[in-house]
Amino acid sequence: MRLMPMIAVIAAGIxxxxxxxxxxxxxxxxxxxxxxxxxxxxxxxxxxxxxxASPARKAEMAKIMNVSPRRDVARIYCQRAFNGIANGRISYNDFRTKSPRFIRVIQGR
Structure with a gap:
């Protein structure tokens, strides 16, 4: 099945x-x-x-996402990003450029 490799690429790309x-x-x-x-x-x-990701990268992501660094930053990031992709809030261009819209979605707004 060729679908799973594509999902894996998107997941890694996220x-x-x-x-x-x-x-x-x-x-x-x-x-x-x-x-x-x-x-x-x-x-x-x-x-x-x-x-x-390194602890420093996770701490940086926690700040961007407005969550405590003690939370599971990686899980929250992936959930918010995939939900934003699935519901159409994150376009390809948003994804590629990490646009303000992308940032709002991963911030949970």
Whole structure:
């Protein structure tokens, strides 16, 4: 099944801003929009990568996201990002450039 590698790429891209084409992004967005199981899997794959971030990077993300550094910053980041992608609040351009809209979504606004 070729869908899972695409979700894995998007998941990795969420945290690391990997090379994801607009077509791949739009396809993955439609898949996570229509499949709660795929969205959960994407969040889990994102989390697997994000939790390996350095403590300094996690502290920086906690500040940006307005959460306590004692919380599970990586999990919150991945959930907010994937929810924003699935519900259409984060466009490909927002994702690619980490636009103010992207920042608002990961801040939970």
């Amino acid at each position: 945290f690391m801003t990997g090379c994801v084409s607009e077509t791949s992004y739009n396809r993955a967005q439609e898949m996570v929009r229509g499949s709660p199981a795929l969205k959960r899997d994407g969040i889990n794959k994102c989390y697997a990568g994000a939790r390996r």
